[in-house]
Amino acid sequence: MGGFNPIRIQSMTTIDTMDTLGSVEQTIRMVDAGCEYVRITAPSIKEAQNLAEIKKELKQRGYDVPLIADIHFTPNAAELAARLVEKVRVNPGNYADKKRFETIAYTDADYEAELERIRIKFTPLVKICKEYGTAMRIGTNHGSLSDRIMSRYGDTPLGMVESALEFLRICEDLHYYDIVLSMKASNPQVMIQAYRLLVQKLDEEGLQPYPLHLGVTEAGDGEDGRIKSAVGIGTLLEDGLGDTIRVSLTEEPEAEVPVAKALADRYAHRKGDPIPEMTHYPINPFSYNRRLSQEVKNIGGSNVPRVIADFTSREAITPASLFALGYQYAVALDKWNITDMACDYVWAGDQLIDFEIPGTLGIIYNYSTWRRQTNDSAFPMMEVKDYLENQRLSPSLNFIRVQLRDIDDRLVSKINQDNTVVLVIETNNGHGMAEQRRLFVELLNRDCHVPVIIHRTYDGLTADEFQLYSATDMGGLLIDGLGDGLLISAKGCSPDKKINETAFTILQATRTRISKTEYISCPSCGRTLFDLQETTAMIRSRTNHLKGIKIGIMGCIVNGPGEMADADYGYVGSGPGRITLYRGKEVVKRNVPSGQAVDELISLIREDGKWVELEIVNT
Ligand code: SF4
Numbered sequence: 001m002g003g004f005n006p007i008r009i010q011s012m013t014t015i016d017t018m019d020t021l022g023s024v025e026q027t028i029r030m031v032d033a034g035c036e037y038v039r040i041t042a043p044s045i046k047e048a049q050n051l052a053e054i055k056k057e058l059k060q061r062g063y064d065v066p067l068i069a070d071i072h073f074t075p076n077a078a079e080l081a082a083r084l085v086e087k088v089r090v091n092p093g094n095y096a097d098k099k100r101f102e103t104i105a106y107t108d109a110d111y112e113a114e115l116e117r118i119r120i121k122f123t124p125l126v127k128i129c130k131e132y133g134t135a136m137r138i139g140t141n142h143g144s145l146s147d148r149i150m151s152r153y154g155d156t157p158l159g160m161v162e163s164a165l166e167f168l169r170i171c172e173d174l175h176y177y178d179i180v181l182s183m184k185a186s187n188p189q190v191m192i193q194a195y196r197l198l199v200q201k202l203d204e205e206g207l208q209p210y211p212l213h214l215g216v217t218e219a220g221d222g223e224d225g226r227i228k229s230a231v232g233i234g235t236l237l238e239d240g241l242g243d244t245i246r247v248s249l250t251e252e253p254e255a256e257v258p259v260a261k262a263l264a265d266r267y268a269h270r271k272g273d274p275i276p277e278m279t280h281y282p283i284n285p286f287s288y289n290r291r292l293s294q295e296v297k298n299i300g301g302s303n304v305p306r307v308i309a310d311f312t313s314r315e316a317i318t319p320a321s322l323f324a325l326g327y328q329y330a331v332a333l334d335k336w337n338i339t340d341m342a343c344d345y346v347w348a349g350d351q352l353i354d355f356e357i358p359g360t361l362g363i364i365y366n367y368s369t370w371r372r373q374t375n376d377s378a379f380p381m382m383e384v385k386d387y388l389e390n391q392r393l394s395p396s397l398n399f400i401r402v403q404l405r406d407i408d409d410r411l412v413s414k415i416n417q418d419n420t421v422v423l424v425i426e427t428n429n430g431h432g433m434a435e436q437r438r439l440f441v442e443l444l445n446r447d448c449h450v451p452v453i454i455h456r457t458y459d460g461l462t463a464d465e466f467q468l469y470s471a472t473d474m475g476g477l478l479i480d481g482l483g484d485g486l487l488i489s490a491k492g493c494s495p496d497k498k499i500n501e502t503a504f505t506i507l508q509a510t511r512t513r514i515s516k517t518e519y520i521s522c523p524s525c526g527r528t529l530f531d532l533q534e535t536t537a538m539i540r541s542r543t544n545h546l547k548g549i550k551i552g553i554m555g556c557i558v559n560g561p562g563e564m565a566d567a568d569y570g571y572v573g574s575g576p577g578r579i580t581l582y583r584g585k586e587v588v589k590r591n592v593p594s595g596q597a598v599d600e601l602i603s604l605i606r607e608d609g610k611w612v613e614l615e616i617v618n619t
Contacts, residue, residue, distance in 0.1 A: 001180060001243050002211030007264035008244035010037035010213075011253040012070065017047035017054075017526040024057045026253065031065045033257040037244070039068040039089060041526040043558070048077040052084045068137070070525070071095070072144075072559055075121055082128040087135040087180075092167045093144040093562070096121040104151045114148050119170050126176045135178040136171070137213055140164045142185030142194070144562035157194035157286065160185070161201050172207060180244065182213040186520045186565045188232035188509055189288055189479050191216055195236050196285045211243035212236075218520040218552070218563060221250040221536055223501065226259055226464075227471040228509040233263050234472025235479055238433050239285075248523040250536050250553075256523070262468050272430030275404075275438050282444040283437075283480050290481035291444065293451040297362075297397045298344070299422050299484050300451025304513040306485035307503045308364065308453060312349030313491050319355055322346075324496035327358050340515040340547055341504040347381060347487065364399055381424065384411060399424050399453070404439045407446075415450045424453045424487060432456065433473045440482045451484040458490040466493035471506050478510040517546045520567045521553040528555030529573030530594060539571060539598055549610060551601075552582070561585065568610075571601055583608070 001008050011030055015022040017040055027038045042048040051069055058065065069081030069088045075095060082088050096118045106114070129136050140160045149166075153159030160183050171179055183194035195212060202209060216232035219225040229247045236242050245264055247256040283289075295301030309325050311317055319329050326342030329335075336358035345362040346353075350369045357363065363378045364370075370380035371392060379397040380386075387393075387400045388411065400415070401424045415421045423443075429435040436454060443452070454474050458466050470488055477483050486503045494502070507513035519540060524532040536553050543551060552567030554560025557580060560572040570582030574590065579597035581589040581604060592600050605611045 005243070006268065007237070007242060008036045009034055009257060009260045009264060010039060010068070010244055010246045011035050011256045011260070012039040012041070012246070012248075012523065012525055014253060014524040014528060015526060017041055017043075017050055020050060020053045020057060023054045023526075024061070027054070027058060027065065027067075028061065028063060029252075029254045030257065031063055033254040034261050035065070035253075035257050037066045037068055037087070039070050039246075042069040042071055042074070042077045042081050043527055044074055045077050045080055047526065048074075048081040048084070051081055055085060073098070075125060078125050079128055082125060082134045082136075083132055085134070087137060088125070088129070089137040089139050090122075090125070090167070091139055091141060091144060092163045093141060093146050093149070094559075095167070097146040097148065104147060106148065106151060111148070111152065115166060118166060122167060122170055123174065126171055126174045129178065130174070130176045133178070135180065136176075137180045137182060138164045138167045138171075139182040139184065139213065140194070141217060141563055142183075142187070142190055143217070143565040144559065157183075157190060157197050160190075160194040161198045164198065165201060165205070165207075168207060168210075177208055177210075179208075180211045180213050182215060184215045184217040185232075186216060186218040186228075186563075187511065188216055188228055188235070188475070189511060191232045192235050192479055193286050193288075195241055196239065199241060200286075212241055213244045213246065214242040215246045215248055217248055218522050218554075218565070219248050220519045220521050221533065223467065223505055224509070224519065225249045225251075226467055227475070227502065227505045229259065230263060230468040230471035231475030231479060231506065231509045233260075234468065235476035237263065237267055238472060238476050250521040250523055250532050253523070258464070259468065262465055263472070266469065266472075270430050272432075272434075275429070275431060275435050278438070278441055278445075280445060282441060283482070285480065288479070288481055291440065291452075291483075292449055293484055294419060294449045296420060296422050296451050299397075299453070300449075303484070305478065305483060305507055306344040306453070307500065307507070308345040308347055308485060308487040309343045309496065309500055310347050310487060310489040310491075311351065311496075312347055312366075312489075314351060317346075317348055317351050317353050321496075322358070322361070325500050327361070341501060343500055343503070344485070345379075362397075370394075387411075387421075388414065394420060396420055397422065401426055401455070402439075403427060404435055404442065407439060407442045412443075412446045412448050416446075416448055418450075422451045422453060422484070424455045426455045426457070433476050436473075436477060437480075437482065440477070452482070453485040453487050454478075454483045455487040455489070458488070458493050461490070461493045463494045463498065466490050467498075467502055470502055471509065475506050475510050478507070478512050514548045517544050517548075518550040519553060520550060520564055522555050522560060522563060524555045527558060529576060530555065530579075535571070539601070542598060542602065543605070546605070546610065546612065549605070569601060569604065571597060 066086035071078040185191040219228040247260045293300035326339040328337040347364040367380045367382040381399045550567045552564030552570040554572045557574040574580040578591040
């Protein structure tokens, strides 16, 4: 791992570690799917010991995949596992500390004494790893930072980085370097900032450039989990960071592997055109700041990013065509119903729309077609030369398609004085995200505040590749505050409905526009106390209309509450058939029988006045 090796793919078993054959068979399924390292939880000495049995059985079946013992809270299990398997993962938030959710005011002397306490507890493991040639991951989780780190640095990327560095410095003092680092969070924005900051701090402190293990924790399942993972992992891969990846989905671990491979393989042979160098980078990669843009109609300024659907290649556009874009026509009421994922504009190209459209929807025509019609809610999509040469423009909103090479003094000085322009930025570069980021740099350096729609075109991709690549390409820009809207052209890659949903899910994953409930569900492991996939699906089916609410669904009470991060409500396994419910970090109902727990969760949301009945808005 690391250096010039390919990006390695890994995942984690979900079977009880004491079930030797079950663990072996699941490991084999994961390896056969393409997994290169397999992590197995070792919550106590007995599971750590059983790793030897699992390893032996795997060897007998011809599998020598490196195994990683996953440790939380139990140094004795780590010290045993380090003698048996290739790598141990320690969580610096709980290796030497128990979480009490306390804020403690440390003097510098107290803090130093704490570090000394960690050193004493952690040193034996480092020495064993050195002696046995065992590797180690120091894996920080945003949701399980120690009270010490939280008290001094807060719940921040800097706190996450410092949490790992406390342990890393001890390793380097002991001349132990077989280390990989991770900075996982369920919020891709936090996770991206933490990894970037880690790299910066390693460099500043003169520490080794250790390999990075990338992952978004508790990403959830299905489309949401895949898109969230792609935004987090993909953005960092675009930055050139990352040596091994684990996609955490609330699904079977072998289902994670193709997603991880699709993300990694994209960089194996990618070719692109050179991007002009820059001397000044005006974007802070460690914190979120939305690029300042002026408001043009409902785009830019403080408006949520807009979604534009590409219908330019459709043969005909009818009212039914809009059903895929989040609009439904209620015949009895003669009204359009708008859902939370209704797109804002449709780019119709040269197809004239001759029926009454929903009041919230804008139509965009190609410039020559736009010139021939008089509809007030229609706007032109023009090339740069149309804009520079023609006098006839919409009085309120004009879209101009540009690439990086088009951004020059003449164009910028004209658009800077025009409060009707929105740029639609495009790229043909294999390194499209980097080129579009470069275009934003050009606009920032030229003090240009024109709103920008990010347009990407995909061709010849599978539906899964389309979802992951678009989430990387556009999510990577939105996460840095770049972009006032999305336009995705992906004819043949995915149906219109899926393309529209993908755009909204990317906005949700980057937390730039919330249109649905967010689920922070753990991927499950040998500690899990209920069927996570089934339970997540059941909770989702009853709550997925609660726009903006975050629900954590966690398999165990040992790590679950810590790892729910910023969930508003938590549904956590606390014993066989028992669930404990949380409001934020506070326990509100303990050990509810699992048959009643979803109803109790809904009552809790109702009590808080956050429950809404499922409804559709008419226009
Ligand atoms: S929260 Fe889920 S993945 Fe994490 S340790 Fe508990 S059961 Fe395993």
